[in-house]
Amino acid sequence: MARTIGSHGPTTMEAIRKAGLRLIFQHGYEAMSLRQLAAEVGIQPGSLYNHISTKQELLAELIQDHINDLLRELELALRDRQGPVERLRAFVAFHVSYHMTRKREVFIANSELRSLDPRNYEAVVALRGSYERRLADILSDGVAQGVFDVDDVQVATFAIIALLTGLCSWYRPGGRLTKDAIIAAHEKLVLSGVMPRNAEAAQAGGDRAAPHSG
Structure with a gap:
């Protein structure tokens, strides 16, 4: 009851x-x-x-509030982060962490986009575009500084977000991997996809040469 x-x-x-x-x-x-x-x-x-006033109003508010939360918390995650590589790592860590804990909101924002009326649909798409531009700006800065090798920033932006959001379909708390391990795996996938091959090899060599702590 x-x-x-x-x-x-x-x-x-x-x-x-x-x-x-x-x-x-x-x-x-x-x-x-x-x-x-x-x-x-x-x-x-x-x-x-x-x-x-309507069921449509409720759906639109749920989705818009979710994306506004996403934008607000991303800004906090990127605060004081310097350089494209550090900012991209911060973006990946934030996106993965957020989507681990907001599965319902993420699912509804993606699957029920089709249920929005035209006015609400346009408002939501504009908000999503603001989030996507945060990542696109990071990638563009990296290309301009020569630390990223990206042929098409827009395609890379969509591909990275799709990769990171995909964990909602398989992640379960208490699974084999820790949260930090899952974040690290996604960081490696994303960075290996945008860094020049020689820079990626140098970074890998540096990681192997780094002494173990403890």
């Missing part, structure tokens, strides 16, 4: 968002009804309209 949470605005809205996220992830946007959402939250169906 659903828990009755009362009618306090902010508390109820947060419960609606959490329940909506869970139900859309489990059943899909089209299959979730507002009646089902109200029952999950523990309020009357008509009371939902005190907090959201």
Whole structure:
């Protein structure tokens, strides 16, 4: 039986968002009804309209808030990072870490993009473009400084994001690899794909020559 949470605005809205996220992830946007959402939250169906006007509004807010969080936290992750290589490592570590803990949000933002109406779709695509440009700028800086060898920055941007986001389909907490090991593996894949072959070989040689700590 659903828990009755009362009618306090902010508390109820947060419960609606959490329940909506869970139900859309489990059943899909089209299959979730507002009646089902109200029952999950523990309020009357008509009371939902005190907090959201439509199911479409809820979906758009969930996706936009997710991408805004992504952008805000990325800026913090890149703060004080110097040089394209260090910034690319920071981007990879952030993206992987974030997507390990936000599987529902990531899944909905990708799979339910098609369910947005044109106005909301355009707004979300613009936000996604802002995130993609952060990575594209890092790659462009690296190419300009001669530390990255990238034929097409836009293609590389899409490919890297697809690679990093792909872990949502297989990552499970408590698996064989630690979080740090998974991040390191993705950093190696990404860097090996954008660094000139001679620089990659030199880096590999340096890593082998580095003394072990402890």
